[in-house]
Amino acid sequence: MRIKSSAVVMTIYLLFLLIPIYWLINMSLKTNTEITSTFSVFPQTFTLQNYVTILSDPSWYMGYVNSIIYVTMNVVISLTVALPAAYAFSRYNFMGDKHLFFWLLTNRMAPPAVFALPFFQLYSSVGLFDTHIAIALAHCLFNVPLAVWILEGFMRGVPKEIDETAYIDGYSFPKFFVKIFMPLIASGIGVAAFFCFMFSWVELLLSRTLATVNAKSIAATMTRTVSASGMDWGVLAAAGVLTIVPGALVIYFVRNYIAKGFALGRV
Amino acid sequence: MDKTLNNKAWFLVLPVLVLVAFSAVLPLMTVVNYAFNDTFGQNKFFWAGLDWFEEMVTSDRLHQALGRQILFSAIILAIEVPLGIFIALNMPKKGFFASFCLILMALPLLIPFNVVGTIWQIFGRVDIGLLGHTLAAIGIDYNYTNDPIDAWITVIIMDVWHWTSLVALLAYAGLQSIPQAYYQAARIDQANRWSVFRYIELPKMKGVLLIAILLRFMDSFMIYTEPFVVTGGGPGNSTTFLSIDLAKMATGQFDLGPAAAFSLMYFLVILLISWVFFTVMTNLDREENH
Numbered sequence: 001m002r003i004k005s006s007a008v009v010m011t012i013y014l015l016f017l018l019i020p021i022y023w024l025i026n027m028s029l030k031t032n033t034e035i036t037s038t039f040s041v042f043p044q045t046f047t048l049q050n051y052v053t054i055l056s057d058p059s060w061y062m063g064y065v066n067s068i069i070y071v072t073m074n075v076v077i078s079l080t081v082a083l084p085a086a087y088a089f090s091r092y093n094f095m096g097d098k099h100l101f102f103w104l105l106t107n108r109m110a111p112p113a114v115f116a117l118p119f120f121q122l123y124s125s126v127g128l129f130d131t132h133i134a135i136a137l138a139h140c141l142f143n144v145p146l147a148v149w150i151l152e153g154f155m156r157g158v159p160k161e162i163d164e165t166a167y168i169d170g171y172s173f174p175k176f177f178v179k180i181f182m183p184l185i186a187s188g189i190g191v192a193a194f195f196c197f198m199f200s201w202v203e204l205l206l207s208r209t210l211a212t213v214n215a216k217s218i219a220a221t222m223t224r225t226v227s228a229s230g231m232d233w234g235v236l237a238a239a240g241v242l243t244i245v246p247g248a249l250v251i252y253f254v255r256n257y258i259a260k261g262f263a264l265g266r267v
Numbered sequence: 268m269d270k271t272l273n274n275k276a277w278f279l280v281l282p283v284l285v286l287v288a289f290s291a292v293l294p295l296m297t298v299v300n301y302a303f304n305d306t307f308g309q310n311k312f313f314w315a316g317l318d319w320f321e322e323m324v325t326s327d328r329l330h331q332a333l334g335r336q337i338l339f340s341a342i343i344l345a346i347e348v349p350l351g352i353f354i355a356l357n358m359p360k361k362g363f364f365a366s367f368c369l370i371l372m373a374l375p376l377l378i379p380f381n382v383v384g385t386i387w388q389i390f391g392r393v394d395i396g397l398l399g400h401t402l403a404a405i406g407i408d409y410n411y412t413n414d415p416i417d418a419w420i421t422v423i424i425m426d427v428w429h430w431t432s433l434v435a436l437l438a439y440a441g442l443q444s445i446p447q448a449y450y451q452a453a454r455i456d457q458a459n460r461w462s463v464f465r466y467i468e469l470p471k472m473k474g475v476l477l478i479a480i481l482l483r484f485m486d487s488f489m490i491y492t493e494p495f496v497v498t499g500g501g502p503g504n505s506t507t508f509l510s511i512d513l514a515k516m517a518t519g520q521f522d523l524g525p526a527a528a529f530s531l532m533y534f535l536v537i538l539l540i541s542w543v544f545f546t547v548m549t550n551l552d553r554e555e556n557h
Contacts, residue, residue, distance in 0.1 A: 111489035118294030247377030259440035
């Protein structure tokens with residue numbers, strides 16, 4: 001009896017989650033005339049035209065390319081600086097470590113709106129405005145602390161004896177770190193990379209403020225269409241579906257670690 | 268784990284320090300600079316002292332945005348936390364269906380914030396959206412672009428849709444860490460469902476729930492993109508939350524002084540809450556280790 005009621009609860013909840021997404025997919029497969037003239041749960045005249053529009057128009061697909069470029073840069077930068085730092089936090093006590101750790105956390109909690117304007121001026125003054133690297137660096141604000149926290153959580157789970165044995169066996173620190181330690185926390189690195197990817201991918205405010213043309217993200221491209229008169233719903237829906245795809249593809253690999261990642265490595 | 272004292276570890280932290288200093292401290296100093304100065308352009312600044320702070324502390328606009336923000340965060344927490352726990356208790360414990368539920372539930376968390384806005388913007392519209400259309404068909408007067416109450420309901424349901432899974436996933440992770448022996452002991456004692464929840468499951472979920480509540484509080488407190496896309500802060504100012512108001516002030520009207528003073532106060536509030544969060548969490552960590 002109990003199994004039955006829980007199945008009902010889960011079915012209702014999952015339907016609640018999936019119906020809006022289904023609606024978006026449904027819209028993306030309709031023509032604009034059908035969207036505004038008839039109301040139907042399935043596309044009457046099935047069309048891929050909206051996707052063709054996006055994939056053939058540079059002002060659309062360059063949005064995805066730009067997003068992917070700065071997200072990749074951000075993931076690489078974040079992980080490169082966060083790995084040694086997380087190791088330091090998980091293995092050593094040093095002067096001011098607690099304060100530093102707390103300070104990193106505050107950056108994760110800082111509202112991006114506070115930083116939007118100063119970022120704009122900072123990057124304009126050093127000539128980085130409207131470049132991919134500017135957005136990648138700006139997103140480090142919340143991704144580096146996140147990566148440090150997640151990695152620290154995973155590194156804690158690796159017994160210290162492994163480090164000590166490796167040093168006795170004559171490994172230098174860099175060699176030990178790359179050859180032995182990194183494979184041990186491979187899943188942690190994967191999860192950290194995934195979360196950096198995700199939070200950089202979903203962020204709108206900073207990427208919209210820091211780019212106008214050359215590095216304009218897909219998120220910014222989509223909001224411009226929203227404000228334009230004569231809404232192109234089909235294309236907008238198709239663009240939305242395409243932004244979900246990368247996330248949906250990688251969820252499968254990190255499904256068992258998602259909770260741990262969101263808990264900042266502390267489950 | 269006991270750690271060794273080693274101040275050379277600072278070298279490992281140095282890259283993070285430099286990077287975050289560049290992307291956080293420098294901009295923050297700019298904000299501080301604006302907060303105490305006035306300018307007529309051309310990089311000429313005049314000392315304005317605490318004028319901007321006075322203006323902001325006494326401004327109705329800020330009070331209203333703050334009021335809406337607190338109300339919003341309170342409603343969000345009141346719905347999402349109990350619902351998330353409830354969902355976690357009903358999730359399958361293992362096997363194919365457990366993974367299946369995990370993957371589907373994680374889906375909304377990984378959709379770009381503005382697309383979440385777009386989904387609900389389309390879904391809620393009376394002319395083309397399933398929700399809006401269905402409500403209109405059964406005779407409920409619903410229009411989130413004109414009616415402030417409808418706009419609020421839409422934004423809240425959207426946030427519940429978007430983030431309840433986070434609370435559920437964290438609570439689920441907490442539940443999974445409870446050894447089977449605890450439940451067997453409860454069965455021997457003939458404990459009812461409520462006592463099992465109250466004395467076994469809830470205490471074990473305490474740590475992750477704390478994280479869930481604080482993450483949800485922080486993120487809802489600085490929500491920007493989703494309501495911006497769906498309602499644009501309207502109708503009127505009814506869904507203008509703190510971040511939306513701030514972005515309007517800073518990048519829309521270029522009222523740098525007031526916006527900067529506003530930013531600093533906003534940041535201090537967050538800092539205070541983060542500190543409480545951090546203290547409670549490290550204390551919990553310590554308790555578990557002893």
